[in-house]
Amino acid sequence: MxxxxxxxxxxxxxxxxxxxxxxxxxxxxxxxxxxxxxxxxxxxxxxxxxxxxxxxxxxxxxxxxxxxxxxxxxxxxxxxxxxxxxxxxxxxxxxxxxxxxxSHAGMANRYVAGASGLPFAVLRGYAGTDLPAHTDTISTVRCPFTGEELAAVAALNxxxxxxxxxxxxxxxxxxxxxxxxxxxxxxxxxxxxxxxxxxxxxxxxxxxxxxxxxxxxxxxxxxxxxxxxxxxxxxxxxxxxxxxxxxxxxxxxxxxxxxxxxxxxxxxxxxxx
Known part of the structure; x- marks a missing residue:
């Protein structure tokens, strides 16, 4: 309390x-x-x-x-x-x-993942930028349903x-x-x-x-x-x-x-x- x-x-x-x-x-x-x-x-x-x-x-x-x-x-x-x-x-x-x-979307999704007790969040973003190459908390995952490659960001806690x-x-x-x-x-x-x-x-x-x-x-x-x-x-x-x-x-x-x-x-x- x-x-x-x-x-x-x-x-x-x-x-x-x-x-x-x-x-x-x-x-x-x-x-x-x-x-x-x-x-x-x-x-x-x-x-x-x-x-x-x-x-x-x-x-x-x-x-x-x-x-x-x-x-x-x-x-x-x-x-x-x-x-x-x-x-x-x-x-x-x-x-x-x-x-x-x-990105704004990446940061917002990091907070959402942290608030949800999840280790990371998935979004469409960062494509065409060099941020993933310079940022350890940005990666990619492949959707198990469609096979699409998506951006992933680590939870922020x-x-x-x-x-x-x-x-x-x-x-x-x-x-x-x-x-x-x-x-x-x-x-x-x-x-x-x-x-x-x-x-x-x-x-x-x-x-x-x-x-x-x-x-x-x-x-x-x-x-x-x-x-x-x-x-x-x-x-x-x-x-x-x-x-x-x-x-x-x-x-x-x-x-x-x-x-x-x-x-x-x-x-x-x-x-x-």
Missing amino acids: ARILQLDTAVAELVNDGDTVAMEGFTHLIPMTAGHEIIRAGRRNLTLCRMTPDLIYDQLIGAGCARKLVFSWGGNPGVGSLHRFRDAIQNSWPVPLEIEEH PDVGVIHAQRADRAGNVQFWGITGVQKETVLASARSLVTVEELVDELPAQPGAVVLPSWAVTAVAEVPGGSHPSYAQGYSERDNTYYQDWDAISRDRERFRQWLDTEIHGSERSPR
Whole structure:
């Protein structure tokens, strides 16, 4: 059953050096504040998994938390490159970064296989690319019914899955809606999970289209209003487009990035909104 914890306590208990950590949320409900707490906790040698690494992984990489990135696309959405990510790849700053690249469909299927307790997933994909030649977690299988050769991807089972959601009740049942992506699969595939939420409520109200993660599937819940900023939480906040634009200039320069870490992460309990 999920425990209700403070964010710093949850990160201290659930995220260890060397863990494989998946922080999911697409455009919406990105667990930014949880990522900042991981930086603040000084975690190192993490394997970071995410279908679409954006600002939060740029920040984690720049802070020296990551040794490997497993992903299917990376960028500052609507703006350009992730400059801390590029610096790590091109110049090994602040530490060398290994990468494992997949397609979106491949990553999604890896989470589904992990959540389903299966060793791999089968899909039509990767044909005509050189990703299988460079990626140990991509292979092929032959269909026993038709003889067709199909792509196969290894299940992804992170040590820790982290997501943000709109609500949870005090028993730890989580409710979220909007663009739901692979958040459910991330939690179910992970050995441990942390869900930050906009609010804790006594009872989850009916919500059309909502996904509910039962308490028994979640390790810990932390109430973190605004925890997805600068991304948005449908029904609670809007996307902060200026933040994404400002990040481009901050992330281009190592010294400016260090100043950002000092003032916005280590100099405060939470990054300001």
